[in-house]
Amino acid sequence: MGLFPTDLMHWASLNWTDLMLSLIRGTITCEAPDTKDSWTWAKSLSSADNWEAHGTQVEEATPWLPGSFGRAPRNPKEKLSSGYKAWEFQLYVHGLGPAFFKEHLPVDYWRHFCKGVWVIRVFHQHSIAAEQLVLADQLAFKWVTEFETLYYQCLPQRLHFVRQSIGP
Template sequence: MHHLGLNFGELLILLWRGKLDCGCTDNKNTWTWATLTGETWEYHGKLVAEARKFFPSSFHQPPRNPAEKINNGFKATEYFLAVLPRENWRHLCKGLHGARTMLQCSATGKEIREARIQLVQFVEEYEVMYYQRRVDRMHFCRPCIHTLLHLASEMIRIGPGAVSSQYTLEQLIGELGQSIRQPSNPFSNLAQQALIRCRINALKHMCPELDPKSVLHQPKGSLVVGNGYILLQPRKHSPSQLFSPEMDALEEAGIYSKQVRKWGRLRLPNGQIARSLYSESDKNRANVRNTRNVKIRVDGLKTYAEVWYYFLYAQCPDDLTAYALVSIYSDPLKEVLADSYNELWACFYQGDKSTPTTSWRLWFVVEKTGVDDAELLGGDTEDE
């Protein structure tokens, strides 16, 4: 995590800001990639901070203004943000495409081979684009660049880093460090804390009922709908009248009703909570985080949608089923997707499709890094 986020991201940001050391035989005026400077850097930082409300509350750390926070606890997941010349931007996308695979908890052989090709090409192009085989730029080639060449082979040899080191090990180090109570003898204390942790884990494995997390917590007013999904409040006290676009969408799914009782949130099996337009439109806070966009499959194909609300419907008296009314975003712009090595998924918000095309807004997808780590560490979304 620190390699692909903190170390890798920090190096690139320093290059783009023109902050790396420049020898007397070099000239920063020739650094065509150093575009994040002066007013551009300040303006970019402002745009990044304003995007905070569009990042779901389940994200580790929403982006903050890098112009203000880059030297004050900036997180690894905040580093993948920049404004670059097209050549440098495409080079970054190629590296991110390979890095994304390396951050997954599982990957196919085909994905690993493709990631290896992308990462090797990224390193080669990095040396041509930035280092340029110049001795006075040797310090551009930090260990985090060379390590990219070994990630794919190591993933095949010992498994994904997300399982073997990145998230689980970081979590364990943090928890054991907080449990030390004898600074005068820290290593003995640390060994005892680790031993106690192993014994507790062994007992939980033999007797799962000893682990309070093994029992599904069902909040008050919620409803279990099967397969690990739980509907959560807010919930309408009475059925709401549907408008024409909503009824048309439900009829296409074989649901013939003019009224439904809306639910606002859905807890997913991994512990994350997906909200809806209904639940978030009632909040008056200025910095409400948008957590109503979801990734779904339609006819076997991946796409993205905005959840308007959840509801229950019974085709027959004994068959009460949970549904979600969603507004599907448009297909991605193919040229942009191909140009970014399948990294930038830019699409249009369509609403209920009755909105004139001229008012459509262009959106792009940002997925939580290592989103499947929630299954290892537990969901990190607070149940308000």
């Protein structure tokens, strides 16, 4: 599948991030007989207090982001659904996410998240070394397989987790 740069930006910055954030926060639709209590990945940021503290943490990172990055991500608790731009999503999820989600995700889910971020970072490079491209391709397919194992778990009521944005 060939993606144009703007398609890649929107896939990685909007579609992929929307899916991952809705899973991590436990805001994705839960279909019976599934229960959110069984979602081991969504325990921390589904709490209002933790989500508020996380939002503050993201906002407080602004002074340490280079000005050349454009708009720093605003507090996601306050602004995520009211005008967050693709660039903010990219900085928030792909830039700060690996560090900030570590305390909120079980280790297997955090490693899985980081693999996805690494692949996206490689795909966004201006030029990609052949070795990096081969590794990114392998990790992308591994990421999809792990996604199905970790989140979907072959449960029909979780089929809606498997969006087009998870496939390379």
